[in-house]
């Protein structure tokens with residue numbers, strides 16, 4: 001099947017992160033089994049969620065991992081001008097949810113391996129398709145947990161085909177989600193002195209977070225790679241109070257911040273806790289950690305990709321990927337793929353048609369050079 005038809009099939013699975021991925025995983029598994037790959041489905045505890053690991057060539061030889069996530073971000077409330085789950089051709093673009101982020105790369109892998117089946121490989125080719133990347137890289141985290149526990153290893157080089165307009169990206173900050181709960185004492189609003197206002201307390205918390213963000217901004221690292229070479233913080237949501245005539249007894253703040261490679265996310269969270277908990281009845285809790293990624297420059301994968309790259313040097317991504325979890329397995333990852341992150345997650349997301357076709361050639365050549373020759 002041609003890569004455009006494949007992409008059309010993959011986009012038709014509405015794999016928004018609150019939906020199952022087992023359908024798209026079954027289709028990918030079937031197509032890859034048909035070209036002779038060994039397919040392993042790793043089911044998550046939650047129903048409808050799984051990772052897919054497919055391999056070809058002699059196990060344990062250090063070939064390459066090609067990886068992508070199967071989930072997509074929601075479309076609700078976005079001004080789409082066509083059905084997001086029906087791939088639509090518009091001029092030199094293919095429009096649909098996940099068109100670039102990142103079903104284009106999944107389609108390119110399947111198309112390349114259908115064109116040149118992975119037979120008689122000298123080194124192992126492994127495909128890793130994950131679930132729930134868009135909601136905190138949950139699939140790759142459970143894969144890394146499982147493989148470390150079982151002492152299983154994967155090839156030391158990985159390519160994640162996120163949309164980078166074929167720029168080679170070798171690092172990105174991580175992400176930490178934290179929740180801060182401010183407790184007050186409810187009272188009738190006519191007697192506010194009898195209560196304690198949780199929203200007032202939250203205002204003090206926000207000031208303390210601002211001061212912490214300022215302090216973090218002073219710790220500059222990776223200035224050669226990052227536009228914002230420090231830990232950035234975002235106060236994302238705030239919920240407090242229930243009625244205009246009640247002194248609020250609870251206010252909850254969700255905060256996100258982005259640790260740089262080499263920083264301990266838990267230690268940063270402890271700094272945050274120390275900044276807010278002394279303010280009163282305040283409790284901070286660590287919700288989720290997505291690890292940062294840092295691949296040294298000059299990996300063999302960089303040399304393989306350079307002829308296809310839109311710039312000869314490597315750069316950083318501002319967004320997090322499954323690569324942070326792959327690093328826990330000792331893998332050195334580059335993020336490189338068709339389409340632009342600027343149109344991902346938006347209405348009328350698209351991949352340029354020529355970039356989709358080029359991605360097939362990239363996969364073909366990377367597999368040939370890394371796994372067939374030498």
Ligand SMILES: [Zn+2]
Nearest residue numbers: 069101102162
């Ligand atoms: Zn993505």
